[in-house]
Amino acid sequence: MNIRLDPRTKLYMILVVSAVVMMSATTPLLWSVRIIITLVPIVLLIAEKRYASTFRFFALYITALVLTFCFLSEESTGIIQSLLTGYCGIIAQFLPAMITAWYVIRTTKIDEFVSAMQKMHIPDGITISLAVVMRFFPTIKEEYCSIRDAMKMRGITLGGGSIVKMIEYRMIPLLFSCVSIGDELSAAAITKGLGGKVKRTSVAVLRLSAADIILLSGFTAAAAVFVIFKYFI
Amino acid sequence: MADKKEHTIEKKKLGVRDFITVGIFTAILFVVEFACALLGYLHPIMVAALSVLIPIVGCIPMMLFYTKVEKFGMITIMSILMAIILFVTGMGYLGAPITIISGVVADLIAKSGGYKSFKKTILSNGIFSFWICSNYFPVVVTADSYRKDLIDAGYSAEYCDSLFAFVNYKTIAVLFIVCLACGCLGALIGKAAVKKHFEKAGIV
Known part of the structure:
Protein backbone atom coordinates (compact mmCIF):
# COMPACT_ATOMS: atom_id res chain seq x y z
CA MET A 1 0.00 0.00 0.00
CA ASN A 2 1.35 3.36 -0.87
CA ILE A 3 -0.27 6.57 0.31
CA ARG A 4 1.22 9.74 -1.08
CA LEU A 5 0.14 12.76 0.87
CA ASP A 6 0.49 16.36 -0.04
CA PRO A 7 3.15 18.13 2.11
CA ARG A 8 0.52 20.71 3.04
CA THR A 9 -1.58 17.97 4.62
CA LYS A 10 1.46 16.78 6.52
CA LEU A 11 2.22 20.26 7.81
CA TYR A 12 -1.39 20.60 8.89
CA MET A 13 -1.06 17.29 10.72
CA ILE A 14 1.96 18.60 12.62
CA LEU A 15 0.09 21.78 13.46
CA VAL A 16 -2.96 19.97 14.80
CA VAL A 17 -1.01 17.32 16.70
CA SER A 18 1.25 19.83 18.43
CA ALA A 19 -1.71 22.06 19.27
CA VAL A 20 -3.62 19.13 20.76
CA VAL A 21 -0.54 17.94 22.64
CA MET A 22 -0.19 21.40 24.15
CA MET A 23 -3.65 21.33 25.66
CA SER A 24 -3.30 18.46 28.06
CA ALA A 25 -5.97 15.81 28.06
CA THR A 26 -8.08 15.63 31.21
CA THR A 27 -11.03 13.36 30.44
CA PRO A 28 -11.27 9.92 28.83
CA LEU A 29 -12.83 11.44 25.73
CA LEU A 30 -9.94 13.87 25.29
CA TRP A 31 -7.47 11.06 25.85
CA SER A 32 -9.14 8.97 23.19
CA VAL A 33 -9.07 11.85 20.70
CA ARG A 34 -5.40 12.28 21.44
CA ILE A 35 -4.63 8.60 21.08
CA ILE A 36 -6.55 8.39 17.81
CA ILE A 37 -4.63 11.24 16.24
CA THR A 38 -1.42 9.63 17.45
CA LEU A 39 -2.43 6.42 15.72
CA VAL A 40 -2.80 8.16 12.35
CA PRO A 41 0.92 8.82 11.80
CA ILE A 42 1.69 5.34 13.18
CA VAL A 43 -0.60 3.76 10.57
CA LEU A 44 0.90 5.98 7.89
CA LEU A 45 4.39 4.90 8.93
CA ILE A 46 3.34 1.25 8.64
CA ALA A 47 2.03 2.01 5.16
CA GLU A 48 5.49 3.37 4.38
CA LYS A 49 6.97 0.02 5.48
CA ARG A 50 8.98 1.54 8.32
CA GLU A 74 -1.26 12.69 42.20
CA GLU A 75 -0.12 11.05 45.42
CA SER A 76 2.91 9.26 44.02
CA THR A 77 6.08 10.38 45.75
CA GLY A 78 9.55 8.98 46.14
CA ILE A 79 12.53 9.09 43.86
CA ILE A 80 11.74 6.18 41.55
CA GLN A 81 8.17 7.22 41.08
CA SER A 82 9.02 10.83 40.44
CA LEU A 83 11.61 9.76 37.86
CA LEU A 84 9.06 7.46 36.28
CA THR A 85 6.50 10.24 36.30
CA GLY A 86 8.96 12.44 34.50
CA TYR A 87 9.73 9.88 31.82
CA CYS A 88 6.14 8.85 31.25
CA GLY A 89 5.13 12.50 31.23
CA ILE A 90 7.65 13.40 28.55
CA ILE A 91 6.77 10.38 26.44
CA ALA A 92 3.00 10.73 26.65
CA GLN A 93 3.25 14.47 26.16
CA PHE A 94 5.75 14.81 23.35
CA LEU A 95 5.83 11.50 21.52
CA PRO A 96 2.71 12.21 19.40
CA ALA A 97 4.27 15.43 18.11
CA MET A 98 7.61 13.73 17.65
CA ILE A 99 6.25 10.75 15.77
CA THR A 100 4.32 13.04 13.43
CA ALA A 101 7.38 15.16 12.83
CA TRP A 102 9.42 12.00 12.25
CA TYR A 103 6.87 10.75 9.71
CA VAL A 104 6.89 14.07 7.89
CA ILE A 105 10.68 14.32 7.83
CA ARG A 106 11.09 10.74 6.66
CA THR A 107 8.51 10.81 3.88
CA THR A 108 8.63 14.34 2.50
CA LYS A 109 11.09 14.95 -0.25
CA ILE A 110 12.74 18.32 0.06
CA ASP A 111 11.58 19.44 -3.40
CA GLU A 112 7.97 18.65 -2.50
CA PHE A 113 8.32 20.54 0.74
CA VAL A 114 9.84 23.60 -0.93
CA SER A 115 7.22 23.71 -3.63
CA ALA A 116 4.43 23.35 -1.05
CA MET A 117 5.88 26.25 0.93
CA GLN A 118 6.11 28.29 -2.26
CA LYS A 119 2.46 27.59 -2.97
CA MET A 120 1.60 28.90 0.47
CA HIS A 121 3.62 32.07 -0.23
CA ILE A 122 6.07 31.61 2.63
CA PRO A 123 9.17 33.81 2.16
CA ASP A 124 12.16 32.10 0.57
CA GLY A 125 14.41 32.65 3.58
CA ILE A 126 12.18 30.72 5.95
CA THR A 127 11.45 27.98 3.40
CA ILE A 128 15.09 27.26 2.62
CA SER A 129 16.27 27.44 6.23
CA LEU A 130 13.44 25.22 7.41
CA ALA A 131 14.16 22.72 4.65
CA VAL A 132 17.79 22.63 5.77
CA VAL A 133 16.76 22.13 9.41
CA MET A 134 14.50 19.23 8.40
CA ARG A 135 17.20 17.61 6.35
CA PHE A 136 19.83 18.17 9.01
CA PHE A 137 18.52 16.26 12.01
CA PRO A 138 19.32 12.84 10.52
CA THR A 139 22.71 14.18 9.40
CA ILE A 140 23.55 15.38 12.91
CA LYS A 141 22.64 11.97 14.27
CA GLU A 142 24.86 10.21 11.73
CA GLU A 143 27.78 12.52 12.36
CA TYR A 144 27.39 12.15 16.10
CA CYS A 145 27.46 8.36 15.78
CA SER A 146 30.67 8.45 13.77
CA ILE A 147 32.26 10.81 16.29
CA ARG A 148 31.33 8.39 19.06
CA ASP A 149 32.81 5.51 17.11
CA ALA A 150 36.01 7.44 16.51
CA MET A 151 36.24 8.23 20.22
CA LYS A 152 35.74 4.57 21.09
CA MET A 153 38.55 3.62 18.72
CA ARG A 154 40.85 5.99 20.54
CA GLY A 155 39.66 4.59 23.84
CA ILE A 156 37.98 7.77 25.03
CA THR A 157 34.62 6.93 26.52
CA LEU A 158 33.33 9.83 28.53
CA GLY A 159 35.99 12.48 28.12
CA GLY A 160 37.96 11.62 31.23
CA GLY A 161 35.17 12.44 33.62
CA SER A 162 35.25 16.17 33.04
CA ILE A 163 31.94 17.60 31.84
CA VAL A 164 33.63 20.39 29.90
CA LYS A 165 35.78 17.86 28.05
CA MET A 166 32.75 15.64 27.44
CA ILE A 167 30.97 18.47 25.69
CA GLU A 168 34.05 19.79 23.93
CA TYR A 169 35.07 16.40 22.52
CA ARG A 170 31.66 15.95 20.95
CA MET A 171 30.69 19.48 20.02
CA ILE A 172 33.83 20.60 18.19
CA PRO A 173 34.09 17.70 15.69
CA LEU A 174 30.35 17.89 15.16
CA LEU A 175 30.59 21.58 14.29
CA PHE A 176 33.53 20.95 11.97
CA SER A 177 31.64 18.37 9.96
CA CYS A 178 28.41 20.39 10.00
CA VAL A 179 30.16 23.47 8.64
CA SER A 180 31.74 21.54 5.80
CA ILE A 181 28.48 19.75 5.01
CA GLY A 182 26.83 23.18 4.93
CA ASP A 183 29.34 24.38 2.35
CA GLU A 184 28.69 21.36 0.18
CA LEU A 185 24.97 21.84 0.58
CA SER A 186 25.08 25.46 -0.54
CA ALA A 187 27.24 24.58 -3.52
CA ALA A 188 24.74 21.90 -4.53
CA ALA A 189 21.79 24.23 -3.99
CA ILE A 190 23.29 27.03 -6.05
CA THR A 191 24.07 24.59 -8.86
CA LYS A 192 20.41 23.63 -8.86
CA GLY A 193 19.39 27.25 -9.28
CA LEU A 194 18.19 28.00 -5.78
CA GLY A 195 18.35 31.72 -5.11
CA GLY A 196 18.03 32.75 -8.73
CA LYS A 197 15.90 35.71 -9.64
CA VAL A 198 13.34 33.92 -11.76
CA LYS A 199 10.51 31.96 -10.22
CA ARG A 200 11.49 28.34 -10.19
CA THR A 201 9.28 25.58 -11.50
CA SER A 202 9.08 22.25 -9.78
CA VAL A 203 9.10 18.65 -10.94
CA ALA A 204 6.84 17.70 -8.05
CA VAL A 205 3.26 18.48 -8.98
CA LEU A 206 1.17 19.04 -5.90
CA ARG A 207 -2.48 18.25 -5.87
CA LEU A 208 -4.82 17.38 -3.04
CA SER A 209 -6.00 13.80 -3.38
CA ALA A 210 -8.94 12.08 -1.71
CA ALA A 211 -6.72 10.80 1.10
CA ASP A 212 -5.54 14.36 1.73
CA ILE A 213 -9.06 15.68 2.01
CA ILE A 214 -10.12 12.88 4.35
CA LEU A 215 -7.15 13.50 6.63
CA LEU A 216 -7.55 17.28 6.53
CA SER A 217 -11.18 17.08 7.56
CA GLY A 218 -10.48 14.34 10.08
CA PHE A 219 -7.79 16.35 11.83
CA THR A 220 -9.90 19.50 11.78
CA ALA A 221 -12.73 17.57 13.40
CA ALA A 222 -10.39 16.12 16.03
CA ALA A 223 -9.03 19.56 16.90
CA ALA A 224 -12.54 21.00 17.08
CA VAL A 225 -13.76 18.21 19.36
CA PHE A 226 -10.75 18.67 21.60
CA VAL A 227 -11.16 22.42 21.97
CA ILE A 228 -14.93 22.31 22.43
CA PHE A 229 -14.91 19.57 25.03
CA LYS A 230 -11.98 21.01 26.92
CA TYR A 231 -12.99 24.65 27.11
CA PHE A 232 -16.70 24.89 26.54
CA ILE A 233 -18.30 21.87 28.15
CA MET B 1 36.12 34.35 -6.25
CA ALA B 2 32.58 34.57 -7.57
CA ASP B 3 31.29 34.46 -4.03
CA LYS B 4 33.16 37.60 -2.97
CA LYS B 5 31.89 39.47 -6.00
CA GLU B 6 28.31 38.59 -5.17
CA HIS B 7 28.84 39.93 -1.67
CA THR B 8 30.02 43.32 -2.87
CA ILE B 9 27.18 43.70 -5.33
CA GLU B 10 24.40 42.55 -3.02
CA LYS B 11 25.69 43.57 0.32
CA LYS B 12 22.30 43.89 1.98
CA LYS B 13 20.47 40.97 0.50
CA LEU B 14 20.56 37.52 2.00
CA GLY B 15 21.62 34.70 -0.29
CA VAL B 16 21.05 30.96 -0.34
CA ARG B 17 24.35 30.40 1.45
CA ASP B 18 23.14 32.50 4.39
CA PHE B 19 19.83 30.66 4.61
CA ILE B 20 21.61 27.32 4.67
CA THR B 21 23.97 28.55 7.40
CA VAL B 22 20.98 29.66 9.46
CA GLY B 23 19.30 26.30 8.96
CA ILE B 24 22.33 24.31 10.03
CA PHE B 25 22.99 26.29 13.18
CA THR B 26 19.32 26.30 14.14
CA ALA B 27 19.32 22.51 13.89
CA ILE B 28 22.43 22.26 16.09
CA LEU B 29 21.02 24.72 18.63
CA PHE B 30 17.81 22.76 18.80
CA VAL B 31 19.68 19.52 19.41
CA VAL B 32 21.53 21.23 22.28
CA GLU B 33 18.24 22.54 23.68
CA PHE B 34 16.62 19.14 23.40
CA ALA B 35 19.48 17.36 25.13
CA CYS B 36 19.41 19.87 27.99
CA ALA B 37 15.61 19.83 28.25
CA LEU B 38 15.65 16.09 28.81
CA LEU B 39 17.50 16.79 32.06
CA GLY B 40 14.53 18.89 33.15
CA TYR B 41 12.54 15.75 33.70
CA LEU B 42 14.93 14.58 36.39
CA HIS B 43 14.05 17.34 38.78
CA PRO B 44 12.22 20.67 38.47
CA ILE B 45 15.30 22.61 39.52
CA MET B 46 16.84 21.48 36.24
CA VAL B 47 13.99 23.22 34.42
CA ALA B 48 15.03 26.47 36.00
CA ALA B 49 18.68 25.60 35.37
CA LEU B 50 17.99 25.43 31.61
CA SER B 51 18.52 29.18 31.50
CA VAL B 52 22.09 28.52 32.64
CA LEU B 53 22.74 25.28 30.76
CA ILE B 54 21.58 26.12 27.27
CA PRO B 55 23.48 29.40 26.80
CA ILE B 56 26.67 27.82 28.16
CA VAL B 57 26.48 24.55 26.22
CA GLY B 58 25.11 26.23 23.10
CA CYS B 59 27.70 28.99 23.17
CA ILE B 60 30.18 27.35 20.79
CA PRO B 61 27.73 26.88 17.89
CA MET B 62 26.27 30.33 18.56
CA MET B 63 29.63 32.07 18.43
CA LEU B 64 30.60 30.12 15.33
CA PHE B 65 27.29 31.25 13.86
CA TYR B 66 28.04 34.87 14.76
CA THR B 67 31.32 34.71 12.85
CA LYS B 68 29.29 33.80 9.78
CA VAL B 69 26.69 36.55 10.17
CA GLU B 70 27.34 39.50 7.94
CA LYS B 71 23.92 40.78 6.99
CA PHE B 72 20.77 41.84 8.74
CA GLY B 73 18.13 39.15 8.95
CA MET B 74 20.04 35.99 9.72
CA ILE B 75 19.57 36.17 13.50
CA THR B 76 15.93 37.18 12.97
CA ILE B 77 15.28 34.17 10.76
CA MET B 78 16.96 31.94 13.34
CA SER B 79 14.61 33.20 16.05
CA ILE B 80 11.57 32.66 13.80
CA LEU B 81 12.73 29.10 13.13
CA MET B 82 13.25 28.49 16.85
CA ALA B 83 9.71 29.74 17.52
CA ILE B 84 8.33 27.36 14.86
CA ILE B 85 10.33 24.40 16.17
CA LEU B 86 9.34 25.09 19.78
CA PHE B 87 5.70 25.18 18.72
CA VAL B 88 5.99 21.95 16.74
CA THR B 89 7.66 20.14 19.63
CA GLY B 90 4.85 21.11 21.98
CA MET B 91 6.25 24.09 23.89
CA GLY B 92 3.32 26.31 22.99
CA TYR B 93 2.81 29.54 21.13
CA LEU B 94 2.89 31.86 24.15
CA GLY B 95 6.63 32.30 24.01
CA ALA B 96 6.82 32.85 20.24
CA PRO B 97 6.51 36.68 20.39
CA ILE B 98 9.31 36.90 22.98
CA THR B 99 11.51 34.61 20.90
CA ILE B 100 11.02 36.62 17.71
CA ILE B 101 11.27 40.05 19.35
CA SER B 102 14.47 39.13 21.14
CA GLY B 103 15.81 37.79 17.85
CA VAL B 104 15.11 41.07 16.07
CA VAL B 105 16.63 43.10 18.92
CA ALA B 106 19.69 40.86 19.00
CA ASP B 107 20.02 41.31 15.25
CA LEU B 108 19.78 45.10 15.53
CA ILE B 109 22.40 45.20 18.29
CA ALA B 110 24.80 43.06 16.28
CA LYS B 111 24.11 45.23 13.23
CA SER B 112 24.99 48.39 15.14
CA GLY B 113 28.40 46.87 15.69
CA GLY B 114 28.67 45.98 12.00
CA TYR B 115 28.60 42.27 12.98
CA LYS B 116 32.27 42.65 13.83
CA SER B 117 32.32 44.34 17.23
CA PHE B 118 32.85 41.68 19.87
CA LYS B 119 31.22 43.72 22.65
CA LYS B 120 28.03 44.07 20.63
CA THR B 121 28.14 40.35 19.84
CA ILE B 122 28.28 39.50 23.55
CA LEU B 123 25.26 41.66 24.28
CA SER B 124 23.43 40.35 21.22
CA ASN B 125 24.00 36.74 22.27
CA GLY B 126 22.69 37.58 25.74
CA ILE B 127 19.51 39.09 24.32
CA PHE B 128 19.06 36.21 21.91
CA SER B 129 19.16 33.80 24.86
CA PHE B 130 15.76 35.13 25.94
CA TRP B 131 14.18 32.50 23.72
CA ILE B 132 14.93 30.00 26.48
CA CYS B 133 12.62 31.95 28.79
CA SER B 134 9.81 31.50 26.31
CA ASN B 135 9.81 27.84 27.36
CA TYR B 136 8.66 28.98 30.78
CA PHE B 137 5.77 31.04 29.53
CA PRO B 138 3.11 28.35 29.67
CA VAL B 139 4.14 27.82 33.30
CA VAL B 140 4.05 31.47 34.26
CA VAL B 141 1.13 32.92 32.36
CA THR B 142 -1.36 30.16 32.94
CA ALA B 143 0.02 28.97 36.27
CA ASP B 144 -3.21 27.70 37.84
CA SER B 145 -4.65 25.85 34.90
CA TYR B 146 -1.24 24.57 33.89
CA ARG B 147 -0.71 23.04 37.32
CA LYS B 148 -4.07 21.30 37.11
CA ASP B 149 -3.28 20.14 33.58
CA LEU B 150 0.04 18.69 34.65
CA ILE B 151 -1.48 16.80 37.56
CA ASP B 152 -4.28 15.50 35.36
CA ALA B 153 -1.74 14.53 32.76
CA GLY B 154 -0.02 12.28 35.28
CA TYR B 155 2.68 14.41 36.85
CA SER B 156 2.85 14.04 40.61
CA ALA B 157 1.76 16.91 42.83
CA GLU B 158 5.23 16.97 44.34
CA TYR B 159 6.83 17.59 40.95
CA CYS B 160 4.36 20.35 40.18
CA ASP B 161 4.78 22.13 43.49
CA SER B 162 8.52 22.20 43.25
CA LEU B 163 8.29 23.28 39.60
CA PHE B 164 6.16 26.25 40.57
CA ALA B 165 8.44 27.08 43.45
CA PHE B 166 11.24 27.65 40.94
CA VAL B 167 9.33 29.03 38.00
CA ASN B 168 6.60 31.57 38.69
CA TYR B 169 5.76 35.14 37.84
CA LYS B 170 8.09 36.37 40.57
CA THR B 171 11.13 34.48 39.43
CA ILE B 172 10.62 34.98 35.70
CA ALA B 173 12.38 38.34 35.87
CA VAL B 174 15.32 36.65 37.59
CA LEU B 175 15.32 33.95 34.93
CA PHE B 176 15.46 36.58 32.22
CA ILE B 177 18.45 38.21 33.91
CA VAL B 178 20.11 34.82 34.36
CA CYS B 179 19.59 34.13 30.65
CA LEU B 180 21.13 37.47 29.75
CA ALA B 181 24.11 36.95 32.05
CA CYS B 182 24.72 33.39 30.91
CA GLY B 183 24.30 34.43 27.29
CA CYS B 184 27.03 37.02 27.75
CA LEU B 185 29.23 34.59 29.68
CA GLY B 186 28.60 31.94 27.04
CA ALA B 187 29.69 34.37 24.36
CA LEU B 188 33.07 34.74 26.08
CA ILE B 189 33.50 30.97 26.46
CA GLY B 190 32.33 30.35 22.93
CA LYS B 191 34.69 32.96 21.53
CA ALA B 192 37.60 31.27 23.31
CA ALA B 193 36.56 27.86 21.95
CA VAL B 194 36.14 29.20 18.43
CA LYS B 195 39.55 30.82 18.64
CA LYS B 196 41.14 27.66 20.03
CA HIS B 197 39.74 25.25 17.46
CA PHE B 198 38.31 26.91 14.40
CA GLU B 199 40.63 29.81 13.71
CA LYS B 200 43.58 27.45 13.92
CA ALA B 201 41.94 25.19 11.37
CA GLY B 202 41.13 28.14 9.14
CA ILE B 203 37.39 27.57 9.07
CA VAL B 204 36.46 31.01 10.36
Missing part, protein backbone atom coordinates in the same frame (compact mmCIF):
# COMPACT_ATOMS: atom_id res chain seq x y z
CA TYR A 51 8.18 -1.29 10.69
CA ALA A 52 11.11 -1.08 13.09
CA SER A 53 10.80 2.59 14.00
CA THR A 54 7.02 2.32 14.10
CA PHE A 55 7.22 -0.55 16.51
CA ARG A 56 9.68 1.30 18.74
CA PHE A 57 7.48 4.37 18.92
CA PHE A 58 4.35 2.35 19.46
CA ALA A 59 5.81 0.20 22.25
CA LEU A 60 7.22 3.26 24.00
CA TYR A 61 3.95 5.13 23.80
CA ILE A 62 1.82 2.22 25.02
CA THR A 63 4.18 1.55 27.93
CA ALA A 64 4.08 5.20 28.97
CA LEU A 65 0.30 5.30 28.76
CA VAL A 66 -0.20 2.09 30.72
CA LEU A 67 2.20 3.24 33.43
CA THR A 68 0.56 6.65 33.63
CA PHE A 69 -2.94 5.29 33.93
CA CYS A 70 -2.35 2.28 36.15
CA PHE A 71 0.46 3.12 38.49
CA LEU A 72 0.97 6.85 38.80
CA SER A 73 -1.29 9.35 40.44
